[in-house]
Amino acid sequence: MNRVYNFSAGPSMLPVEVLEKAKADMLCYKNSGQSVMEMSHRSKDYEPIIQEAEALLREIMQIPDNYKVMFIQGGASTQFAMIPMNLKKSGKADYVITGMWAKKAAQEASKFLEVNKVASSEDKTFNYIPTLDKSTFNPNADYFHITTNNTIYGTRFAEIPDVGNVPLIADMSSNILSEVYDVSQFGLIYAGAQKNMGPAGVTIAIMREDLIGDAIEGTPTMLQYKTHAENDSMYNTPPTYTIYVCKLVFEWIKNLGGVAAIQKMNEEKAGILYDYLDRSKMFSATVEGASRSLMNIPFVTGNEDLDKAFVKEAQAAGFINLKGHRSVGGMRASIYNAMPKEGVVALVEFMKKFEADN
Amino acid sequence: MNRVYNFSAGPSMLPVEVLEKAKADMLCYKNSGQSVMEMSHRSKDYEPIIQEAEALLREIMQIPDNYKVMFIQGGASTQFAMIPMNLKKSGKADYVITGMWAKKAAQEASKFLEVNKVASSEDKTFNYIPTLDKSTFNPNADYFHITTNNTIYGTRFAEIPDVGNVPLIADMSSNILSEVYDVSQFGLIYAGAQKNMGPAGVTIAIMREDLIGDAIEGTPTMLQYKTHAENDSMYNTPPTYTIYVCKLVFEWIKNLGGVAAIQKMNEEKAGILYDYLDRSKMFSATVEGASRSLMNIPFVTGNEDLDKAFVKEAQAAGFINLKGHRSVGGMRASIYNAMPKEGVVALVEFMKKFEADN
Numbered sequence: 001m002n003r004v005y006n007f008s009a010g011p012s013m014l015p016v017e018v019l020e021k022a023k024a025d026m027l028c029y030k031n032s033g034q035s036v037m038e039m040s041h042r043s044k045d046y047e048p049i050i051q052e053a054e055a056l057l058r059e060i061m062q063i064p065d066n067y068k069v070m071f072i073q074g075g076a077s078t079q080f081a082m083i084p085m086n087l088k089k090s091g092k093a094d095y096v097i098t099g100m101w102a103k104k105a106a107q108e109a110s111k112f113l114e115v116n117k118v119a120s121s122e123d124k125t126f127n128y129i130p131t132l133d134k135s136t137f138n139p140n141a142d143y144f145h146i147t148t149n150n151t152i153y154g155t156r157f158a159e160i161p162d163v164g165n166v167p168l169i170a171d172m173s174s175n176i177l178s179e180v181y182d183v184s185q186f187g188l189i190y191a192g193a194q195k196n197m198g199p200a201g202v203t204i205a206i207m208r209e210d211l212i213g214d215a216i217e218g219t220p221t222m223l224q225y226k227t228h229a230e231n232d233s234m235y236n237t238p239p240t241y242t243i244y245v246c247k248l249v250f251e252w253i254k255n256l257g258g259v260a261a262i263q264k265m266n267e268e269k270a271g272i273l274y275d276y277l278d279r280s281k282m283f284s285a286t287v288e289g290a291s292r293s294l295m296n297i298p299f300v301t302g303n304e305d306l307d308k309a310f311v312k313e314a315q316a317a318g319f320i321n322l323k324g325h326r327s328v329g330g331m332r333a334s335i336y337n338a339m340p341k342e343g344v345v346a347l348v349e350f351m352k353k354f355e356a357d358n
Numbered sequence: 359m360n361r362v363y364n365f366s367a368g369p370s371m372l373p374v375e376v377l378e379k380a381k382a383d384m385l386c387y388k389n390s391g392q393s394v395m396e397m398s399h400r401s402k403d404y405e406p407i408i409q410e411a412e413a414l415l416r417e418i419m420q421i422p423d424n425y426k427v428m429f430i431q432g433g434a435s436t437q438f439a440m441i442p443m444n445l446k447k448s449g450k451a452d453y454v455i456t457g458m459w460a461k462k463a464a465q466e467a468s469k470f471l472e473v474n475k476v477a478s479s480e481d482k483t484f485n486y487i488p489t490l491d492k493s494t495f496n497p498n499a500d501y502f503h504i505t506t507n508n509t510i511y512g513t514r515f516a517e518i519p520d521v522g523n524v525p526l527i528a529d530m531s532s533n534i535l536s537e538v539y540d541v542s543q544f545g546l547i548y549a550g551a552q553k554n555m556g557p558a559g560v561t562i563a564i565m566r567e568d569l570i571g572d573a574i575e576g577t578p579t580m581l582q583y584k585t586h587a588e589n590d591s592m593y594n595t596p597p598t599y600t601i602y603v604c605k606l607v608f609e610w611i612k613n614l615g616g617v618a619a620i621q622k623m624n625e626e627k628a629g630i631l632y633d634y635l636d637r638s639k640m641f642s643a644t645v646e647g648a649s650r651s652l653m654n655i656p657f658v659t660g661n662e663d664l665d666k667a668f669v670k671e672a673q674a675a676g677f678i679n680l681k682g683h684r685s686v687g688g689m690r691a692s693i694y695n696a697m698p699k700e701g702v703v704a705l706v707e708f709m710k711k712f713e714a715d716n
Contacts, residue, residue: 004392220581
């Protein structure tokens with residue numbers, strides 16, 4: 001078995017320890033005589049699994065008691081609709097447009113309410129986080145939406161904006177659990193699992209309880225946060241196995257020392273790659289300074305043929321999914337929590353050799 | 359490792375062969391160097407998996423070419439809203455109320471259009487399939503909705519109603535792939551995976567292409583069939599691993615001889631249990647004659663204390679999740695495709711012994 005270093009933007013690597021546990025449990029979890037996949041979600045075998053998943057997430061993110069944790073299906077794309085459908089009151093919301101996903105979130109919201117785009121970095125292919133001017137914020141907005149980390153462009157909010165009493169909503173799909181956030185700054189945090197939490201197929205929503213109210217008329221039952229909150233994510237059958245793997249990932253994070261410890265490792269890993277990119281005469285990062293993501297690092301050679309040759313040779317050497325998103329071009333290394341430091345070091349060694357050879 | 363016989367209504371048993379394959383592939387699928395969980399959904403490693411899952415399902419269900427197969431999240435409960443939101447034209451739809459799920463489907467639909475309940479068996483705790491009177495059908499309905507198998511009550515439509523040119527929509531969550539259906543009789547078939555197809559977290563929708571049109575205003579992008587159909591279930595990240603396990607189940611069915619072969623096995627398995635229930639002086643089935651399900655078989659002793667004692671002793675002997683739904687009481691044995699004949703034979707032996715002892 002030759003494992004590769006997988007730099008995919010998501011789904012992406014999972015910790016080997018997690019996969020090994022999942023493997024060992026596959027035909028029989030503990031003494032249950034069943035796979036976790038086979039368990040009734042309402043059984044005494046399964047209930048402790050989802051409860052422990054929630055408890056671990058609460059512990060490692062230090063989620064305050066007045067927040068509900070929900071396991072929902074449909075990905076962040078479904079959240080893009082749930083947010084306006086559930087939070088619309090005055091009918092206006094603020095969005096910061098820092099990438100394709102932020103744009104999609106705003107587009108979907110504009111079906112339901114008036115979207116005020118307080119800032120955008122689209123002028124430069126989203127390669128920076130715009131400075132926010134508070135005078136453009138609507139103090140009566142129903143909410144203020146940001147994307148903390150932008151997967152495609154490799155940018156990240158180094159500072160969480162102060163939006164006063166307006167509920168701050170964050171799409172953390174690509175950097176949840178990668179660095180310490182103060183949950184109490186947010187009204188709602190949501191994230192698809194498939195980058196830093198587990199397999200694709202579950203979305204975590206962490207919502208301040210007072211915001212969980214009545215949705216607008218015509219909101220499907222399954223798209224009401226209330227439905228999930230009141231039924232502890234068990235209104236219907238949740239994605240039971242996916243949640244179990246998330247639980248294993250949360251355990252792995254806890255055992256490594258928690259999110260603060262992971263953040264240090266992520267800073268070190270990203271530092272190794274950025275340092276090389278800043279010194280290289282062939283490769284350069286597409287994002288500068290404080291906007292740089294710890295999770296997704298796009299880079300280019302400036303020569304499309306060379307980019308292609310690099311991606312191809314890297315793949316053959318076991319560094320896969322390095323091709324950049326078509327809107328940015330070049331390469332992108334996604335180095336989520338589960339990418340070991342050795343993977344980044346090995347990639348940099350490979351890049352140095354490629355630079356020397358070409 | 360002592361595997362139990364799991365009679366859960368769902369999620370429930372998976373074929374051991376499927377679990378063993380999933381286990382063997384856990385850290386490295388074929389030569390990919392990755393778990394299927396870790397694969398980018400847009401990679402050349404993963405794409406053949408979802409494509410093969412679809413091709414296998416088309417083959418074993420003999421799905422005509424003018425039907426789209428979609429992998430959607432959110433369970434049947436999300437379909438309950440998607441159906442009216444996407445199919446509303448005249449604003450009227452017919453529903454047959456054969457159980458709690460049929461009722462929930464109709465309730466959700468009534469948020470969006472006028473529901474005509476053409477028949478109901480609620481008068482007798484849904485323990486039969488009502489005879490349908492065509493004069494109660496609306497010939498101009500946008501669609502006609504049935505639940506082919508009713509998980510809680512253990513009933514099943516022995517005959518699919520002829521609804522003329524009105525699109526027939528079937529919730530097959532609890533009996534898809536258990537018996538042969540002629541897909542061309544239906545406008546839309548949908549089913550959550552967690553009973554006969556795989557782990558919880560994906561819903562299959564098989565829809566006649568001409569029905570995939572514009573949804574009503576205010577329908578979230580993710581709740582439009584068009585979104586999933588036009589993007590081959592890849593508008594956003596699908597539940598990749600769950601789909602992979604479904605693929606393994608479809609392969610298992612194909613290797614056993616297809617759905618017709620499975621149907622024979624299911625008829626034999628159900629026959630063994632019904633035969634005993636009809637002869638027993640202690641246990642009796644709650645459903646009579648043609649309405650009987652092949653998948654879910656509720657039964658009672660007529661004495662609540664005895665029911666409890668039976669469930670408890672059965673559990674200790676490795677027959678788990680036999681407690682009936684609270685609305686029916688007593689016991690329920692769900693014997694989906696993956697329940698081996700030996701499991702049913704062993705259960706009947708256990709019941710005989712319990713009857714002799716009590």
